[in-house]
Amino acid sequence: MNIKLLAIGKTDNKALQTLIDDYTKRLGFYVKFDLEIIPDIKNVKNLSEAQQKEKEGELILSKLSPTDQLILLDENGKTFSSVGFSEEMQKKMNSGVKTLVYVIGGPYGFSPEVYAKAQGKVSLSSMTFSHQMVRLFFIEQMYRAFTILRNEPYHHQ
Numbered sequence: 001m002n003i004k005l006l007a008i009g010k011t012d013n014k015a016l017q018t019l020i021d022d023y024t025k026r027l028g029f030y031v032k033f034d035l036e037i038i039p040d041i042k043n044v045k046n047l048s049e050a051q052q053k054e055k056e057g058e059l060i061l062s063k064l065s066p067t068d069q070l071i072l073l074d075e076n077g078k079t080f081s082s083v084g085f086s087e088e089m090q091k092k093m094n095s096g097v098k099t100l101v102y103v104i105g106g107p108y109g110f111s112p113e114v115y116a117k118a119q120g121k122v123s124l125s126s127m128t129f130s131h132q133m134v135r136l137f138f139i140e141q142m143y144r145a146f147t148i149l150r151n152e153p154y155h156h157q
Contacts, residue, residue, distance in 0.1 A: 001092065002032045002099040003142065005062055007055055008106040009040030018034050023139040030146035035135070036063065040106075043061045049108045057111025060103055068099045070118045072110060074137060075128070082155065085122075086145035097157030 011017045019039045020035070027033045041052060064070060069092070080088060090102055101113070102122070110118075124137055147154040 001097055002034070003032045004036060004063075004068075004101045004139060005098060005104070005135070006038055006060060007103060007104040007131065007135055008038050008059075009131065010029045010037050011135060013132055016132050016136055020136050020139060023136065023143050026138060027143045027146065030072055030143075031097065032137075033142070035139070038063065041067045052106060053108050053111040054113075056106045058113045060105075060114050061108075061117060064101060064117070065148070067122075068101045069097045070114075071100065071120045071122055072104050072112070072114065073102055073104045073124065073134060074121040075123055075126070077123035079123050079126070082141060083139060083145050083148055086148035089097070089142075090149055102138065104138070139145050 011020060024033060024035055037058070041047070041055050041059075047055065103110075105114070124134060124141070129137065143153055
């Protein structure tokens with residue numbers, strides 16, 4: 001199975017980027033994982049919130065192939081414990097999904113078209129985090145899920 005994380009806008013905090021790179025490298029020992037950054041469009045001339053969501057939605061949807069399973073990181077998504085998330089990942093692998101695509105949206109969320117295409121939503125917390133931090137938290141939790149599935153000690157350190 002391949003896992004892709006799509007995110008809007010680059011990470012401009014070097015300390016966060018170093019940690020994201022570290023966990024991305026670690027995750028690569030377990031699964032083919034790609035982090036793809038979609039250019040930030042907030043600087044495009046005076047777009048409304050709805051227009052920005054629509055433009056970002058078009059960019060997100062353009063990155064998908066017909067067989068990809070799309071899961072949104074969304075505040076209204078399903079919450080998991082770390083063990084529960086690892087079990088969910090095992091189910092996805094057992095189901096034969098070829099590519100699982102998770103998406104961190106822009107500052108205003110997702111367009112209706114992206115919501116319509118999504119096959120699920122996951123929430124990392126009921127708290128709000130910066131989108132840059134969510135990248136790190138998600139990749140770390142994905143790494144943790146694979147260490148749990150392999151009964152490796154990382155989860156209990």
